[in-house]
Amino acid sequence: MQYWLMKSEPDEVSIDDVAAAPARTVPWFGVRNYQARNFMRDGMRVGDQAFFYHSSCAEPGIAGIVEISSVAYPDASQYEAGGKYFDPKATPETPRWVSVDVTLVRKTALLPLRELRTHAELEHMKLLAKGSRLSIMPVEAGEWRYITQQLLA
């Protein structure tokens, strides 16, 4: 069992959007970074859990917990000509980008990035590293436990 953190702009897909989706499940689409893609494709297993993180918004932070509910499959948005996520080099025969499905476990009170930064126990989190911009990253088991038990209790 691996733990993850996944960033989404709430203007695009928020934790409430996941809660409102059929079966509380949405495809995670639009990842266009190879490292993040490889985490989805090679690292994620059905049943893994992830922090759902709101980024690029007034109050960035952890907004809930989701579970990975599918293995990786081709991201449909890469084929949508004219769309924001279109990739002219991707074809159905040789897809370049993948999605996984995520299912809501629970929405939480927002745990702001500002707050995360104040905990010495979390100082090594990849999320908090200077210049870190990855949209999908692994979370250490100890960090996961600390955040879920002490901060999202």
Place this chain on the structure above:
DNA sequence: GCCAACGTTGGC
């Protein structure tokens, strides 16, 4: 809106 940090592209 600014800008630091990082990733990608493409000429050579």
Place this chain on the structure above:
DNA sequence: GCCAACGTTGGC
């Protein structure tokens, strides 16, 4: 394969 130029991310 180098690296400058450019584009993107994302907090502030």
